[in-house]
């Protein structure tokens with residue numbers, strides 16, 4: 001087992017479940033000294049931290065709230081820490097019917113997925129080490145027009161765009177910025193966010209099985225592997241990219 005994150009400190013937003021939790025586990029497995037994890041639900045966050053162990057630091061917060069983000073930054077400062085990695089991963093997936101989408105739906109999806117990612121990274125920048133790494137969670141939908149998902153699709157296109165511009169904006173500090181774009185990955189988002197029934201989930205999985213060259217959906221650890229690669233020195237000459245981890249679904 002490699003120890004690429006020995007003595008390093010990482011922040012994972014949306015670290016309580018799914019891809020974020022798998023990434024937090026992987027950072028710790030690879031030697032991280034401390035991993036801050038955030039999410040809105042206190043119970044889920046506490047359960048995740050208990051599973052991850054003493055090196056996981058749960059900080060409850062909503063990425064759409066600048067006040068919560070500021071509190072997170074102050075906690076990192078008061079712990080006397082600097083971050084080596086920011087994994088801005090928290091996000092929601094919700095359908096929106098074009099024609100009847102409300103302002104509240106727009107504000108919620110864009111507020112978490114776009115504003116949330118923007119202000120997570122901007123707020124935490126002063127406590128990110130020079131030479132550090134930022135990884136953003138986009139999605140293969142950043143370049144797709146999946147029906148009834150215009151806000152989600154656009155939010156992920158914005159996140160992909162942030163990786164391009166911030167790679168430039170942060171170059172003087174030697175900070176690399178990349179996006180990971182998962183394909184269909186088995187996480188609670190399909191039930192909690194998209195509200196899919198068991199039957200719909202099975203239909204989705206069958207579609208992926210037929211359409212993706214690798215013939216199956218991903219497990220969160222497979223996305224986490226790519227996140228750790230982008231965050232590590234193995235990716236020392238990689239910045240501004242979008243790395244698709246989708247079993248080939250959107251590549252063929």
Ligand SMILES: NC(=O)c1ccc[n+]([C@@H]2O[C@H](COP(=O)([O-])OP(=O)(O)OC[C@H]3O[C@@H](n4cnc5c(N)ncnc54)[C@H](OP(=O)(O)O)[C@@H]3O)[C@@H](O)[C@H]2O)c1
Pocket residue numbers: 013014015016017018019020038039040041042044061062063064089090091092093112116137138139140181182183184185186187188189192
């Ligand atoms: N699963 C997939 O197939 C897939 C594919 C492409 C991209 N993605 C992206 O991957 C990321 C992680 O999703 P996932 O699939 O791992 O789903 P998940 O298990 O539902 O994880 C989402 C995480 O984000 C947190 N979160 C949501 N809204 C938040 C907010 N406003 N503030 C702080 N934390 C928030 C959730 O906790 P709380 O709800 O308690 O806040 C949870 O920890 C998302 O950005 C998603 O869009 C997923």
